[in-house]
Amino acid sequence: MKKLSKNFFLKNSIEVAKKLLGKILIRKYKGYIISGKIIETECYRGKDDCSSKAYNRTDKKHPMFGEPGILYIYLCYGKNYLLNIITEKKGKPGAVFIRALQPLSNLEIMKKLHKTKNIKNLTNGPGKLTDALFINKKLNGEDITKSKKIYIVDSKERIKIKTSSRIGIKIGLDKKWRFYIADNPYVSKI
DNA sequence: TCCCGGATGCCCT
């Protein structure tokens, strides 16, 4: 299985969001390999995207303007860390937001980290999966194409992609920039 | 300084 390279993320954010579906997210934690299949993503962009954090921003210091493959992790509602991967070339804003995973390995560790017994609730939401994979502010700025703690590997699985409006936002609903694998029981919401 | 969000779990029907 091949690690995803910088080139994978150096593309149109919408394309990257779609192509990430089915790939395997790997996290090393205390000698364990925790992993899950990416089954739900959203795309966020810049001046053409009023619901993006980079909308109407010109200062290139914002993480969304950074180098492709860099993790952008921030806290939401005071308790949930949300996982984004920067896309597009440096200076052009874009990111893919990871919304849900299908848990693959070391589920018992994930259950302890997220404090739940129900496997279905382990990674079927953006704040839950960061809990279950021990992803927090310390990994902000990490390069997912170089890191030994967290990376993504390719998979050749054929998948059926569905599209919808993004979730949890009030504006920008006209854009169908949420992508998920059809018929997967771990997607956060149909 | 103030305000509120790319969400969750719990408690209610």
Added chain:
DNA sequence: GGGCATCCGGGAT
């Protein structure tokens, strides 16, 4: 399945 309290850091004023 729906309503609600809750968390804290960053952007806006």
